[in-house]
Amino acid sequence: MTSGTRASNLLEALPGRYYTDPAIFELDQRRIFQRSWQCVGRVDALTEAGQFYRVDLGEESVLIVRGRDGEPRAMRNLCRHRGAQLCTEDSGSFGTAIRCAYHSWSYDLDGRLLAAPNMREMPDLVKADYGLHPVRTEQWLGYLWLNLDPEAPPLAAQVEPQLNERLGDGVLERYEIARLGIAATISYEVASNWKAIIENFMECYHCATIHPELTAALPQFRSGYGTISNGASAGASFAEHIDGFSLSGRASRPNLPGLGPSDDRLFYGITLRPNVLLILVPDHVAVFRLEPVAPGRTRVVVDWLFDRETMAADGFDATDSVELLDLTNRQDFEACERCQLGMRSSAYAAVLVPAEHVITAFYDYYLAAIAEPAVRPGLAG
Ligand code: FES
Ligand SMILES: [Fe+2]
Incomplete structure (x- = not known):
C-alpha cells in the first residue's frame, strides 16, 4: 500500500469506493458477513419456551427461538413451502409452534415440520425433509454467535x-x-x-x-x-x-x-x-x-x-x-x-x-x- 510518490511514512488509505459502492457492500456481505461468526445477542435474552427474536444478517433473516429444553436455536426465517418469511416482528413469542401465516404449515420450536393442511393427501411431504433450515450457533462471552456458512471453521x-x-x-x-x-x-x-x-x-x-x-x-x-x-x-x-x-x-x-x-x-x-x-x-x-x-x-x-x-x-x-x-x-x-x-x-x-x-x-x-x-x-x- 506504500505510495511511491509520497514520503514513506504516509501510506495510502483504501480508495473511497470501498466505503460507498453498493457492489463492494454486496461483496462485504457475501464474502465476510455471510461467512463469519456474527455476535447477535445475549444467550439469556430469551427466558420462556417459544420466545424469539429476529436477526437480519444482510438480506438473510434468522430467527432465534428458545426451545422447550431452554436452548436458543437459530433457523432461517423462511417457510419451506413457498418461502414466505415466517415472522416480520423483531421479537415476541410463538407460543408452542411456529405457524406460517400464508398456508399454515406449522413447525415445532426446534424447526421440525409438525403439520400442513391436507397433509394426508401428500404422501411425498416427508416431515423430516421439510424442517426449517438450521443456522449454526455457538455461545461465547455469554453471547450467541451465528454463522450462515455451514463450512466455516469454528468461532x-x-x-x-x-x-x-x-x-x-x-x-x-x-x-x-x-x-x-x-x-x-x-x-x-x-x-x-x-x-x-x-x-x-x-x-x-x-x-x-x-x-x-x-x-x-x-x-x-x-x-x-x-x-x-x-x-x-x-x-x-x-x-x-x-x-x-x-x-x-x-x-x-x-x-x-x-x-x-x-x-x-x-x-x-x-x-x-x-x-x-x-x-x-x-x-x-x-x-x-x-x-x-x-x-x-x-x-x-x-x-x-x-x-x-x-x-x-x-x-x-x-x-x-x-x-x-x-x-x-x-x-x-x-x-x-x-x-x-x-x-x-x-x-x-x-x-x-x-x-x-x-x-x-x-x-x-x-x-x-x-x-x-x-x-x-x-x-x-
Ligand atoms: S408459504 Fe408458508 S405455508 Fe405456504
Ligand atoms: Fe475515538
Missing part, C-alpha cells in the same frame, strides 16, 4: 488468534464476561460505512482533537498513539486523578471479581474482526456489535455489562460510566460520518500517518477476505 478460529495477538493468554477470561449482566444498551444509527468505524476505533490520532473527556481519563491517548498503534499490548493507564472509567472520574463500584492487581486502573480496547469491539475497564465491559445496513449506514449496538451482584445492590447506577463511553462514541461516529461525506468526492485520496499505520492490518485482513476465495465444494462464490 475459536475467528477470535482466538486476534485475542492472543492483542491481549495474550488469560486476560479476557479474568473479566468473566459470560457471567455479567447488561445494565444498558444503546443502538446508534451511524451514517458511515462499517469499515470506517472499525478503522476509527483502531487509531488514536484523533483522540486529542475530538475526545477531551476520554483523554482526560486516559492521558496516553493524547499522544495520538493508542495501545494498539504504539505496538504495546497492554492497556492504557488511568490518569492519576481519576479512580474509575466514568464521566466524573469516580469509581462507584468494586472491580469485577475475577480481576487481579495487574488489571487495576487499565483500559483495553480490542477489535475482533470483522465487526465486534470490546472495551474492558476494571468495573465493567462494553461490547459493540456493528451491523452494516447499507454502504453508508451502520447500526452499532453497544451493551454495558456489570457484575450481577453489584447490579443487584442498593444504589447501583451505571449512568456515570455509560455517559463517558456514550459521549466518546457520539464523537467518534460524527467523525466517521464526516469522512463518509468526503469519500464521495472524486478528489478523495486519503493517507495514513504513522500513528494510523495500525489500520493497514485491517486492510490486509479485509482485502484478503473479499478476494476471490478458493473454490470450496458445495459453495457458489
Whole structure:
C-alpha cells in the first residue's frame, strides 16, 4: 500500500469506493458477513419456551427461538413451502409452534415440520425433509454467535488468534464476561460505512482533537498513539486523578471479581474482526456489535455489562460510566460520518500517518477476505 510518490511514512488509505459502492457492500456481505461468526445477542435474552427474536444478517433473516429444553436455536426465517418469511416482528413469542401465516404449515420450536393442511393427501411431504433450515450457533462471552456458512471453521478460529495477538493468554477470561449482566444498551444509527468505524476505533490520532473527556481519563491517548498503534499490548493507564472509567472520574463500584492487581486502573480496547469491539475497564465491559445496513449506514449496538451482584445492590447506577463511553462514541461516529461525506468526492485520496499505520492490518485482513476465495465444494462464490 506504500505510495511511491509520497514520503514513506504516509501510506495510502483504501480508495473511497470501498466505503460507498453498493457492489463492494454486496461483496462485504457475501464474502465476510455471510461467512463469519456474527455476535447477535445475549444467550439469556430469551427466558420462556417459544420466545424469539429476529436477526437480519444482510438480506438473510434468522430467527432465534428458545426451545422447550431452554436452548436458543437459530433457523432461517423462511417457510419451506413457498418461502414466505415466517415472522416480520423483531421479537415476541410463538407460543408452542411456529405457524406460517400464508398456508399454515406449522413447525415445532426446534424447526421440525409438525403439520400442513391436507397433509394426508401428500404422501411425498416427508416431515423430516421439510424442517426449517438450521443456522449454526455457538455461545461465547455469554453471547450467541451465528454463522450462515455451514463450512466455516469454528468461532475459536475467528477470535482466538486476534485475542492472543492483542491481549495474550488469560486476560479476557479474568473479566468473566459470560457471567455479567447488561445494565444498558444503546443502538446508534451511524451514517458511515462499517469499515470506517472499525478503522476509527483502531487509531488514536484523533483522540486529542475530538475526545477531551476520554483523554482526560486516559492521558496516553493524547499522544495520538493508542495501545494498539504504539505496538504495546497492554492497556492504557488511568490518569492519576481519576479512580474509575466514568464521566466524573469516580469509581462507584468494586472491580469485577475475577480481576487481579495487574488489571487495576487499565483500559483495553480490542477489535475482533470483522465487526465486534470490546472495551474492558476494571468495573465493567462494553461490547459493540456493528451491523452494516447499507454502504453508508451502520447500526452499532453497544451493551454495558456489570457484575450481577453489584447490579443487584442498593444504589447501583451505571449512568456515570455509560455517559463517558456514550459521549466518546457520539464523537467518534460524527467523525466517521464526516469522512463518509468526503469519500464521495472524486478528489478523495486519503493517507495514513504513522500513528494510523495500525489500520493497514485491517486492510490486509479485509482485502484478503473479499478476494476471490478458493473454490470450496458445495459453495457458489
Ligand atoms: S408459504 Fe408458508 S405455508 Fe405456504
Ligand atoms: Fe475515538
